[in-house]
Amino acid sequence: MSLLKVRDLTVGIGAAQPVDGVSFDLAPGETFALLGESGCGKSLTALALMRLLPAAARIERGSVRFAGDELCGFTEAQMRAVRGGRIGMIFQEPGTSLNPVMTVGAQIAEALKAHAGKADAERVVALLAAVGIPDPARRATEYPFQMSGGMKQRAMIAMALAGEPELLIADEPTTALDVTIQAQVLDLLRELQRQRGMAMLLITHDLGVVAKMADRIGVMYAGQLVEVAPRDAFFAAPAHPYSRRLFAALPEMATRQQRLATIPGSVPPLGTAFRGCRFADRCGEVLSVCRTQAPPWREYASGQRVRCHLETVSQTVKVGAGGTAPEPEETVTLLLEAHDLKVHFPIRRGVLQRAVGHVRAVDGVDLQLAAGRTLALVGESGCGKTTVGKAILGLQPPTAGTLKLDGKPHSGLAPARMQMVFQDPFGSLNPRMRVGAIVAEGRPDADVDSLLLQVGLTPEMAGRYPHEFSGGQRQRIAIARALAVGPQILICDEPTSALDVSVQAQILNLLTDLQERLGLAYLFITHNIGVVDFLAHEVAVMYLGRIVERGTVDEVLRGARHPYTQALLAAVPRIEGAASERLLVPGDPPSPANPPAGCHFHPRCPRATARCHGAYPETAVLSATHSVRCYFPD
């Protein structure tokens, strides 16, 4: 018997159907993952189930049966009893889903009252304890701003649990969190689900999260489900051409000297009129019938159901072997050296704005960058990665430390030598300027046409405005703008983290091509280990303003010696070996304004001893390239 039965659910916004005929079942205690790229209609599906659609959208047809009740026929009053009661929901952004002026305890009590009629402090504390918040009695009296992102997400989960839901809808519950925190929250969700026998509808774009959590998977594309499959069959051999390409586009899937498989083009915009298969324009296996007839559902012996004209020959996914040995180091010319770089931001308080302390965003960082090489800087949010990039570039004056460019001391900007590519493809282009003017910004006499061609765009695009471009195209424009001044060093600050997997692959390929052709050196700032493995030659791992481990990709990713690196790598949800026993780091990263004495990592470190509380460990050199700052490198 299924708990939730969705049939032909269709949501309309104006004339467009962002969710079109979605059908699936969810059994009690089961996790069904909706997987898809941005804009494919995942979140709208969830909101439609809860009847929480935005004002412009409406349910056009279809039925949602929940434990025998037809939710589409419920009145708003009846729905209110269902929401937060029998169905709980948690959202992506924990910061904005909690009321900032109410204590967390009061908000949970409110949820309890709404569904159980009464709320006593004991239940509130018990719920907070159940979601693993340490010292729950004190935390209940705190306000959301006093909590970290992971803690807020736990509080959200506690609120969703207040109504003893039979079904939990989780919309990208960990996307805004760091990997180590993401691992904690995912574990918590799985544990709670096991204890309470809840069903879970998990919405995500991350294949790793799906592999870790889901029992069954529904892949969405342009408003439709295109594949519904049990997890093992799906990860063994995804059947729909789109699913297969999603896998192939993952950076984990390729070795460094290969190009990533990409899906050409991007997701069709809302309101596109389709004839035939919606994926036809981007599909490599497209048949002539695909363009005229909507594909039928096909069922395979493995339990996979696929909406495709093509009979798929079972293809197993091969996970890339990881980095091959980095190419032999011949003449390495050092372009850039940073020594003991520090950036401290004063914390100002009071009327006179006196500095009462410092945020040690960057606290003594050494880096070397060689021509034609990529150094990846990895670490969790707030550890100072971006600040390192800006300090090197000259956008942020360093508090201390020296920079050498081509062996000569240097400070300030060096526009012709170093450029930066930013994270947010929407914030990094001036919406009021044409693409041509944007690209020529640093050098008015730049050859815009050839620059655009170089990054895979066409010259005619120069006359258009940024809003006409997709995220991936905008990132290409930003790269062209940086290349216009002919730099040798490109600082890339999470250039792909705002992009879909398929588009990320295109940008990563572009970056490797450019490196080969122009001999660029990249300082690649990221938190995505898969990207590091694909792109980087060397890796530096940052924790709280300091580099704790550095080395070649192989040394760091496959022979990590620092406990933090090991924990970071273990926390990354991987699509292979989903069930592997992993070591979880507890707690949240401390604030850089007030780092723990001694080794910054000791409050979370499983290996910490009294010695670690005393002084920050010096660098331990393990090989010519590999070094680590830990008393007990394992």
Add this chain to the structure above:
Amino acid sequence: MKFVVLWSDALFFLLLAVAVASGIWASRVEHLRLSWRKVGQSQVGMAAATLLLAFVAVALLDSLHYRERLPGDKETYAVEVRSALDALLTGLRTRTEKTYSAPLATHSFAKETLDGEGRDFPRLKHGGAHLGENLAAHETDIAHKAVQGLGMGLVAWLVLWLLGAPLRRAAPHLAWSAAFATLLVLCLAAGAVAALAQGYHVLGTDKVGQDVLYLTLKSIRTGLLIGTLTTLIMLPAAVFLGLLAGYAGGWIDDVIQYLYTTLNSIPGVLLIAAAVLMMQVVIDMHPEWFATAAERADARLLALCAILGITSWTGLCRLLRGETLKLRELEYVQAAQALGVSGLRILSRHILPNVMHIVMIAIVMDFSGLVLAEAVLSYVGIGVDPNTISFGTMINTARMELAREPMVWWSLAAAFVFMFVLVLAANLFADVVRDAFDPRAVK
């Protein structure tokens, strides 16, 4: 006849020229064109714009000043400075009564001792004079004239409608129906009023017997000038200082913030009162600066604009500073910095275009506030020159009349209705503009 260009006229024409020029410029810049098109596609926007244009037309006519040549051989000119509007409304202007009379009345409002006949309401000199002794025909005459006027209004509208055909063809997607519907109402009202004004005082007369309709029409220019010139005066300072404070930061930011916080914390009325009184003294001490009374009144009007401008730039400046602080952290600004683009260029290419919508919204939002501010300030006697006809002075003189029994309501009502329509149109227009220009608005 000699043309006179008062300072306020010159500035008003300059303002119109700037408006036209920036209209042409905006039509070349895509995002501005799109936003203005959104304004044009809104029914409310077009209706409000039509009303505002009608007001501007009246103000424009009232800004073409001249002095009449006096008869005689010598080249001498009358001391009164008149405008094209005065010329058009000569009838209204010259047909003054002795004192109060109600709208469309034939008799005075107050009893007087008439020779030999005791106390009674005397006949008006002009109002209803054409009726002669046939007072019974008063009401039918009014109805007759009104219908005639409506007919003329309709004809005028039809002509305008035909003349507007090329416009409608050139831009078929704009909400012309709303514009022409508003125009129809305007034409009908203007037609009826014009026809009735031939024989009556449509809105009555005031204490000294001046036609209230004439006064109200003359007030429009004052209101519009205050609403627009003030903005023109404050805009450059507000924009420049706001952007500078937000972008440069540091001590520059401190100084500018200090400046506007200080200005802001002095009660505005106090500051204005002090400044106006000081200025009045200066003007009074230098009668030789002004050839005519009109020029003196004009100087005071401009000074009032300047003072209002000085006290009202802080709001926009603060808004722009905040927005610039936000924009400065945006990645495209940082990318420009990394490319070595100069600060001034970043301000003009990256920051200014992205705060233009705020400026645009502020201009239209401030307008109605300023029109109202003039009324309030003139009411308390620190506004325009008492000889300048404005909504504020009308209300000021009307305040005693309200206490009379029976009440003299028409001066106040006329000023109120005209100001209400003007401010309402401006506010509706401002709302539409804000919706069209605010990037956060739902697409």
